[in-house]
Amino acid sequence: MSLPAPSSVGRPPSSRPPRPPSPAPAPAPAAAPEPRRVRELPPAHTALICVALPALAISTDQGQLTGRGLEGFYRAGRRTLSRCQVRVAGRDPVAVQARMLSADSARFVATLRLPTDGGPDPEIVVERIRHADGTERITLHSASGRPLRLPLEVALATDLAEVGAVASGRAGPELPASVHDSGMRWSSAAAHCVVTADPAPADALASAGLLRWEVDLPPG
DSSP states (O other), rough: OOOOOOOOOOOOOOOOOOOOOOOOOOOOOOOOOOOOOOOOOOOOTTTTTETTTTTEEOOTTTOEEOOOOTOOOEEEEEEEEOOOOOEETTTTEEEEEEEOOOOOOOOEEEEEOTTOOOHHHSSSSEEEEEEESSOOEEEEEOOOOOOOOEEEEEEEOOOBBBBHHHHHTTTOOOOOOOETTEEEEESSSEEEEEEEEEOOSSSSGGGGGGEEEEEOOOOO
């Protein structure tokens, strides 16, 4: 039996003209740079403001200077110190009172409970008297019936920013500190600041802007 030879049938040529190539997609427009975000400042209507021009000190009722908002010491339109935080025995004292003493000074009182406190009331009171001229006195009072030896730390920092930059939320980062005599020193292209402690600290750590003492308190 013979089979017919396979044959191929061709497709007739198309009469449609070839399609033109698709145009390349247009490049997307470059995204506009995001505007720089301005840090929102906490409300200042409750601040305690000590004034002795050209110097002033702005604080909250907590007493600690944390560097937030407008807090700090100022002189001639520049923030000379933005942070001044006190810790006793590794703890933050609890603020209980803040009031103005005069136009250029304020008093802050905080308490601290120790693990060895036997009664319901804290035995340590931290008193801070702050002046517009850039000075502050920190005093520890003990109501304990026995002598105490407590570590005291004061953390310091500044950005040396102009008051306009601080008020608009553009103060910039904290500057590195260096140990200077019995305190710390900071410098920028426009200004410098020196903090001196009396009595001199037992230890000073520039990388953290930290001054340390061992404080002996007599029985209260």
